[in-house]
Amino acid sequence: MDNQEIVQKLWNLCNVLRDDGITYHQYVTELTYILFLKMMKETGEEEKQNIPEEYRWDSLTERHGIELKTHYQKLLIDLGQESNDTLRQIYLNAQTNIDEPKNLEKIIRSINDLDWYSAKEEGLGDLYEGLLEKNASETKSGAGQYFTPRPLIDEIVKLVDPDPGERCNDPAAGTFGFMIAADRNVRKKTDDYFDLSQNEAEFQKHKAFSGVELVKDTHRLALMNAMLHDIQGDITLGDTLSELGKDMNNYDVIMTNPPFGTKQGGERPTRDDFTFTTTNKQLNFLQHIYRSLKPDGKSRAAVVLPDNVLFESGVGDKIRADLMDKCNLHTILRLPTGIFYAQGVKTNVLFFNREKTDKDNTENVWVYDLRTNMPSFGKRTPLTHKHFGDFNKAYLAEDRTKIKDERWNVFTREDIRKKDDSLDIGLIADKSLAVYENLPDPIESAEEAIGKLNQAVGLLNGVVEELKEIENGNSQYNKSEKVAETPGVYNHE
Template sequence: MPKLPDPFSTKPTKEQIQTTREILDAIFKEPQVKYGLREFSDIKIDEVLNISEKESGRFYIRCLKRDKDIFIFDKKTNKRKPEEIIRQLWLYKLITQYGYPVNQIKVEENVYFGREIKIKDADIVIYHKDKVSPFIVIETKKPDEKKGLAQVKSYASSMGALIAVWTNGQASQVLYRLHPSREYEYLTDIPKNGESVEDLKKKKLVLADLKRDYDLTERLKILQELVFASTGESMFNEVFKLIYAKIHDEIEARDRKDNELRFRVYFDDQQTKDEVSILFEEAKEKYEGVFEKQDKIKLSASLLKACISKLQDIAILNKNTRIADEAFEFLLPDVAKAQKGQYFTPRYVIKAAVKILNPKPTEYIIDPACGSGGFLIEAMRWVWDNYLQNEPESKKIEYAQRYIYGLDFEEMMHKISRALMTIAGDGSSNIFRLNTLDTKSWFEETEEKLDARKKLKKLLFEFQDYKRDKENQEAFRYFNFDILLTNPPFAGEIHDPVLIREYELTKNKKGGYPDKVERDLLFIERELQFIKPGGRMVTVLPQGKLNNPNTEYIRKWLIDKARILGVIGLHTNTFKLPAPAKGTSTKTSLLFLQRWNDNPELGPLNPFKADYPIFMAVSKKPGKNNSGEYIYKKDADGQFIKDDGNLIVDTDLDEIAEAFVKFAKEQKFSFWK
């Protein structure tokens, strides 16, 4: 066999890189798909592939094994072969990262089933050093392909290979079985050249090994298909237990020798379940109030092992909390979200709102419908980055535990917010499962609600009038928070006549009360009850509440209670989600308010004005396309711009926030002087 040219010894020219870049974007349709090839996140894809135009409008890639040009794209017909790109990138990894010699690798290898030759060949086969016995079979698919696992299993079985790999570039599954009579088990990776499966299993897993650029949602989709489709167990509940156990393990590993992790697949299935179950028990004890004492991991040892194999190599304690947001958005049942109008607020919307309100390190913050805790996390980080940047970690944690509060009635949302606040920096101490609108329900004699009342009582507003103050102490209606940030649930109606009569905005023109009211109407009034005189807030509202003629009474009520600082109209794509998830295209706005106050002893001065300017803006770059997929910023060369390894969403909300801050300073707002 003639010696193959070394494809790694020469660097491509700028023109070659540009050609490769353009053709890859065309092959994968959306540039974001190319970025989504997380299996190759550590590879400069544009530089390692050799793509050239051999015929007019027809492009070929140089195969790293066959040393010949393989067709991949035709501009005229739009015919393309993304799976060939995936194959070449895997060949590059196998040779440069796993150390397999080219002469131990074959592509398009015939698969025999008895006397029959399989028409479709195995994409990549790695042989043992004898170059006769197959060791690993790899089936490469295009990025949006989800099928093919059974196919590669059959190939491996027929060829006698120990390991079968299915990959679409975004995620991969590695299966291993020593003998055809055994069940396949999942591995986190394939062995390197000269390494056995046993060597791979015995390796220590340490914090430095964990990936930080990954698609957790894609991994959960695989688990949904392979594990939870046939178990009958709640995917949300079981995965959430594992995530909590993993969070605990990552925190504890910081103080262990070599930062070793215990959340991993062990040689024995039962040992894996025992170790992870112990971690879960420790996490329950450390982070009380999320799980019941009797809660256990319900998955069988073999299914649990499959789950661990998909989670063990990633860092859940990750600065990019959008990863966790999207994963929980996937886990939550669509029906439950749609019925309650609960949709995760995109991080870039939250960051703009937090920047505008400029929280300070001695200000108490609350989100009375905290959902995933996004507003609280970003407010906490704003204070850390702008006011406590030189303080030790202990001071930052102390701030989070003292000043950050969140309420949510829904059990799953409460668990999510506590988990994400823990991930972000242990600000989960004051996240309570309470019905924000109905404080009567806060007085049930449960341990959880006793703790909530004890902590929230310290922040009740103190009235000078004894009778009114006593009523407030008993009703928990008016609070003394400095800042409120929230996206309350839009959908649903309130039918409780007693609850309806507790709110001013529910009265009709004749002074009577209707039989039912929309939930978000009560939230508008309740939100202002949480903040002190001079306190400020932002809320997400359907635009109809601000624009419709029949809601004029709401606007008049708001103007009487607070200064309207500004309104930012959000794009209809803002809350859309990619299929099959169901987001919403409801037109929404960010409404910023500051309660009137002429007494400096009660809070920041904001004396009543009948006439004043209001900041108004409309977002025209929503950061998402019509399908709900994120749009990312690119530089002049068409390359994605990253911040600390994470892509930046292409939105104009940060610019709008900057304009708001300039306006606030000109108007001498108390929080931007």
């Protein structure tokens, strides 16, 4: 049994909990509580994680009914108060949503009976990510709001290309997908860290990758995801746009997909170090990101942002100008629609480097349009790595001017200034609209159609009149015939 099959089996267990009124997202959180204990047993980590003996996996399999549920409830509370930091954070304020003891028992038995040897061979981290991806693909769960499509993450990480020894951060971490992909990228370069010294390998595991997540349950999933990928970096529960974010700085790499929308209630961020204040969360995250990069000419970022960040006027103009002053905004990727949980949302990836000075660092902005004349993405047509092939070729070209691709265009800083620093640029002609380009004037067309219809009605009226005359003539003929044929009746005509 491969991980995909195991994920499907785990996901199907959600049906057991329908009568308890549990949502998909609650189910994944509940699974995290239970899977953590099972995975610690399978990997021999129970002692290393300081899990009290009375709360280890076997304590769940040897109990039944009400006794099991009572024990499980106490387990959640007590593990949330343990001294072990990872253990405490995963179970912090944990509570079960399962009402029926028989349902809890069925889930534990089913998890215990899975093929854990195969799961370990393929990687428990990959198994857990598969579960998170399944949750995000279910529109009813609403989980897509913090789950960036894996192909998009992988392509961004490939192009940003984190190196060993670099400090990488995601200020809106979600389930920590960007940092896990960054870790995978560095491991690939270093033979799974075996090419590094012990100190360098320790840095990679404990300090290289960090993030901040605002939502408690999502933070829990991020911790579990990181641990199963052997990443022990700092994942903070909190708000980057609060005072907490002021101490987040000097990063070599930032990759992130900040939440969409305005700050709840329309209030401004609680930080006092932003040059420009706004209620637009994405613009605030953008400010935070380019300010928290190390000003050494090598630090770099890739940020997924909605279209409004590209064209919002007022403070938006000022933030974009500040970004292009402090950084070299070298590339914008206009993403297709339908790749996120909200079908209509239009997004982009901004790629930029923080430079050593704070003025006039952007000369040219290259824009790749991966949106226009693209398939309609969704469950039936998922976004895949192959869709990024031509963009990657253009992005990585030694001489970008030699790339012959209608989707690939360049705009000078002067061009952008003339547009009031709007970055809503680079979209090509939509071929689906071409059929309308040579249509005649609609009023003239309507008048012509009415004329033809009136003409047709006149012709039809003429046909009707002729048919009536014929019908009347036949009627008279039939009447006279009938009189002639009737015995005793004479035709005086």
